[in-house]
Amino acid sequence: MASATRLSVRNIHKSFGTHEVLRGISLDAHDGDVISLLGASGSGKSTFLRCINLLEVADRGEIVVDGERIEMVTKNGRNVPASRKQVDRIRAELGMVFQSFNLWSHMTILDNVIEGPLHVLKRPRAECIAEAEALLEKVGIAEKRHAYPAHLSGGQQQRAAIARALAMKPKVMLFDEPTSALDPELVGEVLRVMRSLAEEGMTMLVVTHEMSFARNVSNRVIFMRSGEIDSDGTPEELFGKGGSPAFRQFIGTFGS
């Protein structure tokens, strides 16, 4: 494939205390890739996602975002980023969507969406507002722009959170179990937004338990087990005959 590598992760290790959560994970995401990360809870998939934008700092390994390597140094025996500035800049290029939405509760929906472009990217307010309104329209909650997060349903909040991340024009979107905190009837509206993003060619890494999304929307599925990549392939391969016994057992628990 000739498309550019948006994200390259090499040999990530991470331990909490004596518990080794990630044991050498590597992954390349090319332009337009939609990669679903599957695995039982405790398999390390959320930690892996959080290591990419340094909400957790990996003990070892290399992260390259759109050709720029995150510089790390060893301080007091621990691996830490060499430059906070670089970390902030790279984070601004990675959109993150959390399981529990994490909208800023003291701001209206519109303020949440313009916050990043206005104060982090320092772009003109009028431009930020115009783009934010277009994004809110796109995720279907334009009429809620002056409401506060607490007054919205979970599905609406998550769509607002996606709009907030998109407002930064990220190179890669990271989704950390975006539908796991939602009531079943609200899952669909969020998945629809994610699906249309995928169709527009957004590069996405999605930690999820939604098998239908992994199977029908993503072009690559990675199954993690005990901090390692167990299986890696297209949905056709994995859900067809190529999956490992562990993967078969895992999807068996979902009844699919």
Next chain:
Amino acid sequence: MGIVETLGFGQTGWGGLLLMGALMTLCLTLTALLLGAVLGAVVAAAKLSQNRAARTAGGFYTTVFRGVPELLIIYLVYFGGSSALTAIGGYFGVEGFLGLPSFIAGALAVGLICGAYQAEVYRGAFLAIPKGELEAAQAIGMHRLLRFRRIIAPQVLRFAIPGIGNVWQLSLKDSALVSVTGLADLMRTSQVAAGSTRQYFLFFIAGGCLYLILTSMSDRLFALAERRASRSMPAGIGQI
């Protein structure tokens, strides 16, 4: 002489002096609250810090200034401050006793005390911010100062308003203790008026009423601020 004249604003009335006293009480408490806000913010940050020495120092401060009687702190600042000032004056060749002005000593003492209480209020308010909102701020690329300015400070203030209202009320009453240093606040003025007219009931009740007016008015102000700040809270739905 009738009550109206005694409490009035005429030549023989004490009304003007009582109002001046009330104003002094208000000024002293306001100065102390502002000083305490700065101290409280610094101490709260120290207590929340990852640095063990800072945490210990912060803990020491809040333990001492909440655990020692207010009157003792006021004496300590007033007399201790004055003897320190005298010693410094002596070093520069100034003879005799130099007193710390009682307003400054009082504001400092009450400020130190209410700083300790405010520190706990701010610390609690910070802990009330959902951790995920701070992570979202990091994830979008906000640097530390921007996170503080845009996400932390506004939410700490919002969560702190009821607690600060409480501290304000306590400080307003603590300020009465500063009258022992001779500051002509509401307490001291009521006392002087009562003593020189021998109308103890009248003046202490009048003083009490003025204190009540000050506290209940400020209570309303804080309630108003709280209502404004909680527009974004779930409970605010019914208020629209």
